[in-house]
Amino acid sequence: MFMLAKLNSMVLTGVDAVPVRVEIDVQGGLPTVEIVGLASTSVKEARERVRSAIKNTGFEFPNRRIVINLSPADMKKEGTHFDLPIALGILLASGQIETTLTDFCYMAGELSLYGDLQKIAGVLPMALELANFDHPIDFIIPSENAGEAALVEEVRTFTVSSLKEAVDFMTSSGELPMVEVKNMKQISQRSKIFDFADVRGQDIAKRALQIAAAGHHNVLLIGPPGSGKTMLARRIPGILPEMTRSEILETTRIYSVSNLLNEERPLIQDRPFRAPHKNASAVSIIGGGKDPRPGEISLAHNGVLFMDELPEFNREVLESLRQPLEDKTVTIARALATYTYPCNFSLVAAMNPCPCGYFGSDTECLCTPTQIQKYLNRISGPLLDRMDMHIEIPRVKYEELQDKAAGEDSSSMRERVNRAQEIQGIRFKDLDINFNAQMRPGEIRRYCQLDENSQQIFKKAFNTLKMSARAYDRILKVARSIADLENSDTITLNHLSEALRYRSLDRKYWNM
Ligand SMILES: Nc1ncnc2c1ncn2[C@@H]1O[C@H](COP(=O)(O)OP(=O)(O)OP(=O)(O)O)[C@@H](O)[C@H]1O
Ligand SMILES: [Mg+2]
Ligand SMILES: [Zn+2]
Structure with a gap:
């Protein structure tokens, strides 16, 4: 029986x-x-x-x-x-x-x-x-x-x-x-995209974010409260190229093992935007736990991880982000098993310029230089070193908010990003990288050559601002993306000067 x-x-x-x-x-x-x-x-x-x-x-x-x-x-x-x-x-x-x-x-x-x-x-x-x-x-x-x-x-x-x-x-x-x-089309249930057309003014920020999207650069947004940092970051996934079939499957696998799918959303077809809270634990951001689960960095796979108020994050969290940022995967080891989750995300971080939030703006800043330095030191070193671009976000003026004319919308920005990424695809077709941000020193030497005049200007800026070798490489990579957006083989002085503008932390505070 x-x-x-x-x-x-x-x-x-x-x-x-x-x-x-x-x-x-x-x-x-x-x-x-x-x-x-x-x-x-x-x-x-x-x-x-x-x-x-x-x-x-x-x-x-x-x-x-x-x-x-x-x-x-x-x-x-x-x-x-x-x-x-x-x-x-x-x-x-x-x-x-x-x-x-x-x-x-x-x-x-x-x-x-x-x-x-x-x-x-x-x-x-x-x-x-x-x-x-x-x-x-x-x-x-x-x-x-x-x-x-x-x-x-x-x-x-x-x-x-x-x-x-x-x-x-x-x-x-x-x-x-x-x-x-x-097939994927039949399952299509696209969510509404947040459009850059809703953002009044902020032309420089929009331009910078388009460059970041084109070359896959990590960015730090710096601006006073209410200047629109969160609003801008939220719109980045919408100017990235549509997800490919294999990207959709990769990302959906992660949501599947996290039990985050449902009948209304059985597939992740829009690039994720994840914004973990500054008090979130290392486990919830990096992944792990008793029954290991992917963290926010993996839920952001093929999309954007937004860290608002970056200096307020736990030091342990900031430190543990370094390895995954480098490897694009995270491995969680347990006594009897090892779990590996992909985490290829674009990092977009935001911060106020100082503890009170108003340093450098038209409102008076109440912080002492020591307070400001201490605040900035929290993100100094390894994490800041991985930011290709520091973008200042000023508060929009009343007249700009009143302006009825719609700004540039996400679909035309996305078209240019697409074209710049196609150029990179051809450039790197025989290499194991896809984007300008991933270039290593050898590739930088090969693809980011400057003419004599640009070299002189760069040398002057480098010495005046006491830049680091890391900053040097990052500026060249960003200049490469700017040139790609213009479909230019060579990096001109204009491209280089614009890239230098997106290093405000090197310029402003570091030597305060
Ligand atoms: N350029 C803009 N065009 C239209 N609306 C804007 C713009 N900038 C800010 N706003 C409005 O102000 C609100 C606050 O912006 P947001 O939350 O993005 O600012 P923030 O810089 O993230 O502020 P905080 O430092 O407080 O986090 C937005 O929800 C939006 O309604
Ligand atoms: Mg905000
Ligand atoms: Zn201040």
């Missing part, structure tokens, strides 16, 4: 998934339920959910010793989605149901105490992994996760809303709705 049941499920490893075998053995002996095979606490909690779900579905929970083995045994298992295979496995192993569907059928789902299926994390990476198999696979998932699986045409995906429905399907006494395969 009692036997061994084997069912297939998946486990997440970062933004990938791998198959897991769920084996259930119902034996004689004292009634206990044991889960073995490196199961985390979240997996072990399945015991209580499954017990109630089975009873509330009208079956019996066997009063026996039940051993549940998740294999391969040397891989850490996280998540609540083993509930469904465990529950079905117990019903099979205790002889309450019979099935012929097991070998090519994979399943994942969390159960409520009443036996309803709940939305789970990671359906997209699971389906994408199953699509690689060399034989066709049936995949059973909770109804609420349907949208994520719709893109994966290689897998037949069925949705289930209760344990009862899953039992009927397994025992061939009922059908399940199959997920209709769709």
Whole structure:
């Protein structure tokens, strides 16, 4: 009567998934339920959910010793989605149901105490992994996760809303709705874009942000309260090129394992804009935690990470941003597993020029030079060194706010950004980089040559402002992006002078 049941499920490893075998053995002996095979606490909690779900579905929970083995045994298992295979496995192993569907059928789902299926994390990476198999696979998932699986045409995906429905399907006494395969256009649910046309005045800031978008430069916005820093930053994703199919899948995987997708938004098709609060913890920004999850830097993958009030962020957070900024991935190591999440984002930071906020503006600043220096020192060194551009955002004048004429809109800005990125694509086609901001010293020497006259001017500015070698490289890279926006092969004195203007921290305060 009692036997061994084997069912297939998946486990997440970062933004990938791998198959897991769920084996259930119902034996004689004292009634206990044991889960073995490196199961985390979240997996072990399945015991209580499954017990109630089975009873509330009208079956019996066997009063026996039940051993549940998740294999391969040397891989850490996280998540609540083993509930469904465990529950079905117990019903099979205790002889309450019979099935012929097991070998090519994979399943994942969390159960409520009443036996309803709940939305789970990671359906997209699971389906994408199953699509690689060399034989066709049936995949059973909770109804609420349907949208994520719709893109994966290689897998037949069925949705289930209760344990009862899953039992009927397994025992061939009922059908399940199959997920209709769709392409990205059909799933399209674009959110409203924030348009630069809403911004009055601020022509210099808009120009600078367009340069930053074109060359993928990290930027620091500096201005008094209310000058529109947040408003400007929010509009940057809208002038970046449309996401490619592979970018959409990469970013959506991250939202899938973070359980942030839903029926209204099953795909991330617009470049993300993430704005973590200054008090956010290192774990929430970088990623990690007990059951590791991607942080804000990964949720911003292929989009923008906006850090408003940069000097107010915890020092530990600022320090731990350095590595991911360099590597474009973040690795979280645990005793028995390592999780890697991509985090290729553009960093846009904002700050006031001083603690009171009004240094250099038309309102009187009440800070002492020491206070200002201390404030700036908080972001000094490594993080500031990674900012290609420092852009001053003055407060808009009354007349500019009154102006009825719309400023330049995002779609025409985006067109120019697109063209400048095409030029970079051709320039770097044989290299492992895509954007001017990623150039290393060798590439800078090769692609950022200056004529004699520009060299003289640069030398003078460099010495007067006591610039660092890092600043030198950054100015050349920004000058390259400015030239690309004009479709100019050579960097002219105009391009260089404009790039020098976006280094206000080198100019103004550093030598105060
Ligand atoms: N150039 C502008 N054109 C139109 N509206 C503007 C402009 N600048 C600011 N505003 C208005 O002022 C509001 C405040 O701007 P925002 O919050 O972006 O300023 P901020 O520089 O981020 O300020 P804080 O330092 O207080 O964070 C905006 O929501 C917007 O309504
Ligand atoms: Mg703001
Ligand atoms: Zn001040």
